[in-house]
Amino acid sequence: MTPEILMDARSEARSLKLADFDLYPKRGFLGEADPLEFFQEDIRGAHWPWVREVQDVANVLPKLLITDKARRYITDHMGSMWSPRDGERIIALSSSAQHCLMRTVSFVGNAFVHGSITDMWSGKAEAHIPEWLAVPWCLLADQLGTTPTLSYAWYALHNWRLADPTQPISLENVMLINNFFGGLDEEGFVKIHVVVEAAWAHLPDATQRALKAVSDDNPRELEDALLVVRDGQKAAVETMGKMWRWCSPKVYYDRVRLHIAGWHNNPALPNGVMYEGVEKFGGKPQQFGGETGAQSSGIPLQYALLDVRHEDDIFLKYLLGMRAHMPRGHRAFIEKVEALSRNGLSIREYVDAHRISNHSLLRVYRQCLAALLEFLNVHYRFVEEYIAKQEQTLPFNTTKYGTGGTHALPYLKKHIDRIEALVEEV
Numbered sequence: 001m002t003p004e005i006l007m008d009a010r011s012e013a014r015s016l017k018l019a020d021f022d023l024y025p026k027r028g029f030l031g032e033a034d035p036l037e038f039f040q041e042d043i044r045g046a047h048w049p050w051v052r053e054v055q056d057v058a059n060v061l062p063k064l065l066i067t068d069k070a071r072r073y074i075t076d077h078m079g080s081m082w083s084p085r086d087g088e089r090i091i092a093l094s095s096s097a098q099h100c101l102m103r104t105v106s107f108v109g110n111a112f113v114h115g116s117i118t119d120m121w122s123g124k125a126e127a128h129i130p131e132w133l134a135v136p137w138c139l140l141a142d143q144l145g146t147t148p149t150l151s152y153a154w155y156a157l158h159n160w161r162l163a164d165p166t167q168p169i170s171l172e173n174v175m176l177i178n179n180f181f182g183g184l185d186e187e188g189f190v191k192i193h194v195v196v197e198a199a200w201a202h203l204p205d206a207t208q209r210a211l212k213a214v215s216d217d218n219p220r221e222l223e224d225a226l227l228v229v230r231d232g233q234k235a236a237v238e239t240m241g242k243m244w245r246w247c248s249p250k251v252y253y254d255r256v257r258l259h260i261a262g263w264h265n266n267p268a269l270p271n272g273v274m275y276e277g278v279e280k281f282g283g284k285p286q287q288f289g290g291e292t293g294a295q296s297s298g299i300p301l302q303y304a305l306l307d308v309r310h311e312d313d314i315f316l317k318y319l320l321g322m323r324a325h326m327p328r329g330h331r332a333f334i335e336k337v338e339a340l341s342r343n344g345l346s347i348r349e350y351v352d353a354h355r356i357s358n359h360s361l362l363r364v365y366r367q368c369l370a371a372l373l374e375f376l377n378v379h380y381r382f383v384e385e386y387i388a389k390q391e392q393t394l395p396f397n398t399t400k401y402g403t404g405g406t407h408a409l410p411y412l413k414k415h416i417d418r419i420e421a422l423v424e425e426v
């Protein structure tokens with residue numbers, strides 16, 4: 001690496017601004033303000049019938065999905081409502097309103113493709129999303145720089161509100177905005193993710209501090225920043241442990257995961273799904289993975305920060321593929337940290353270079369790896385118990401693939417093995 005590249009990396013690290021990546025010191029990936037729950041007007045204050053219908057349909061999903069009428073109901077309510085003028089209105093919205101609409105449309109979109117519970121029991125997934133649903137879904141996805149799917153951002157990051165707004169985010173104080181079937185286990189499953197994200201709230205800020213510390217050659221400040229990362233990860237592990245109580249493995253497998261599956265490695269949709277009327281797809285069906293915690297940025301950012309380099313294989317393709325589903329800014333932040341790491345600001349290399357003179361820094365770096373490993377091990381057990389060991393009753397609900405479309409256990413094991421090897425190396 002040339003001295004010029006290193007100088008550029010240093011100056012970039014010093015001038016990084018979290019807000020440029022839609023990240024905030026207080027709430028991290030959860031955004032600056034609470035998610036917008038509901039709106040019915042455009043920016044000019046005009047009444048907006050299409051939005052009203054989408055929101056009304058999303059609100060009845062917990063009841064509708066337990067009939068055999070989901071697709072018919074969605075079509076009757078939304079089929080004739082969409083017009084190109086609605087597209088112009090969407091483009092003019094604030095980003096919090098676009099997030100709100102994307103969440104709502106994505107719940108309705110997944111409900112349309114996967115159908116009512118009776119459609120699922122008889123294996124009737126719908127491989128064609130009609131134009132009046134596909135076009136707004138893709139338009140919103142383009143505005144937000146993500147895929148036209150119900151990804152983690154809309155299922156968890158932007159799908160909560162506080163029962164008591166004066167109290168912090170906790171399992172006892174969070175309620176979801178949108179649901180499929182709803183109920184304790186679905187709420188519990190998603191709430192755990194939201195509270196884990198709250199435990200990672202200071203991770204982006206600590207990352208920024210850590211990179212600046214390396215560029216300023218300030219090991220003390222780096223150690224302080226890594227302590228924040230370690231403690232956030234420990235709090236995340238503690239929250240993960242509550243999953244067993246809040247969401248039963250059987251209910252997760254037989255109910256919760258059904259509507260969050262995607263259209264990649266899904267036997268019910270072997271060729272993917274057609275988004276009717278969306279030019280950029282050229283009339284070809286698309287195979288997008290469904291919602292999964294692998295689309296969360298917390299673990300990938302820790303891989304980037306601690307300079308964990310994964311082997312270049314099929315699993316890496318999946319890991320990187322998850323980024324297409326992340327909010328644009330979060331993806332850009334991870335990529336920025338990786339680039340700075342490659343260009344002379346690798347925290348792992350810095351810690352290694354100071355291993356004799358600063359043993360305390362090495363110890364904290366190792367503790368960060370240990371906390372990361374603990375998370376991955378607890379999580380691996382979830383996938384064994386909530387998926388792999390379940391009894392498969394529906395042909396498409398396989399015990400092999402995650403809702404994100406990966407061959408789950410080998411995929412996750414690969415990452416555990418990599419961190420274990422790194423713990424030995426440093």
Ligand code: HEM
Nearest residue numbers: 193196292293294299382383386402403404405406408415
């Ligand atoms: C019952 C609980 C859970 C189950 C069954 C589960 C399932 C899975 C599966 C199957 C994958 C592989 C990707 C795929 O979907 O194809 C995955 C990845 C992942 N999940 Fe979960 N998950 C659970 C809870 C959580 C929670 C609470 C979080 C917290 C944010 C989370 C974060 C992640 C992350 C970060 C990855 C990628 C890990 C890596 O890169 O090695 N998961 N999950």
